[in-house]
Amino acid sequence: MKKVVLFFSLFALLAVQANAQKKKSYGNSVENYNTALGIRLNPWVVGFTIKHFIQGPHAIEGLVTTNHGHKTNVTFTGLYEYHWNIGRPELNMYAGGGAHVGFYDRRDYDWDRYVDKGKGTYVSPGLDGIIGVEWTFKNIPLNLSADLKPYVQFVGPTNFIGEEIGGVSARFTF
Numbered sequence: 001m002k003k004v005v006l007f008f009s010l011f012a013l014l015a016v017q018a019n020a021q022k023k024k025s026y027g028n029s030v031e032n033y034n035t036a037l038g039i040r041l042n043p044w045v046v047g048f049t050i051k052h053f054i055q056g057p058h059a060i061e062g063l064v065t066t067n068h069g070h071k072t073n074v075t076f077t078g079l080y081e082y083h084w085n086i087g088r089p090e091l092n093m094y095a096g097g098g099a100h101v102g103f104y105d106r107r108d109y110d111w112d113r114y115v116d117k118g119k120g121t122y123v124s125p126g127l128d129g130i131i132g133v134e135w136t137f138k139n140i141p142l143n144l145s146a147d148l149k150p151y152v153q154f155v156g157p158t159n160f161i162g163e164e165i166g167g168v169s170a171r172f173t174f
Contacts, residue, residue: 030057030083030092032136036143038171044068047075048071049169053142057083059094075102077149079130090138095131100151102126126153136173143171 032054040049040063047065054060063077079098086093102124132147146168 001112030085031059032090032092033141033143033173036171036173038143038169040065040167040169042167045167049171051081051156051171059083061098063100070105073102073104077128079128079149081130083134086133090132092136092161093131093133097127097129099129100126102153104174121157123154125154126151141173143169143173145169145171 001049005071008041033053035050035052037050041086045065045067046055047063049061049063051059051061058079061081063079064074065077077098077100079096081094081096083092083094085091101173103121104124105119105121128149128151130149132149133144134143134145136143146166148166150165
């Protein structure tokens with residue numbers, strides 16, 4: 001219960017702070033905000049996301065995700081994204097790529113090694129791609145996105161396009 005209260009308190013604080021700041025006007029630029037912080041979900045994975053525009057249409061995004069059923073497993077992802085408008089100033093598409101490193105329990109993701117070596121954690125680096133669409137609201141500090149994020153891992157049995165492939169994100173912008 002304390003975690004839920006802390007989580008909602010953090011987002012309330014960010015919302016108040018974002019509303020208190022004067023938003024920059026970017027004209028026809030694709031960057032509708034400087035930085036956005038929020039959550040990313042799909043049916044199997046939950047996590048945090050932060051996106052920051054470096055310059056013009058170039059942004060970087062960081063993700064920290066975990067599996068609903070295997071909460072001891074965690075993946076850290078860093079992505080570069082290029083954004084472009086599609087029809088309206090609030091609506092952007094983006095594409096890019098990056099890398100991740102995951103820390104996984106052998107019992108959850110690598111049954112063969114668990115049987116051979118017993119309990120333990122293994123580290124798996126990998127490469128990611130991303131393509132998606134996002135909507136940034138004009139009057140409230142909110143950004144919604146949906147994307148596909150295929151990946152490949154270099155270690156362990158999860159070296160395929162798996163359950164983290166898609167997701168939706170809701171972020172507070174500031």
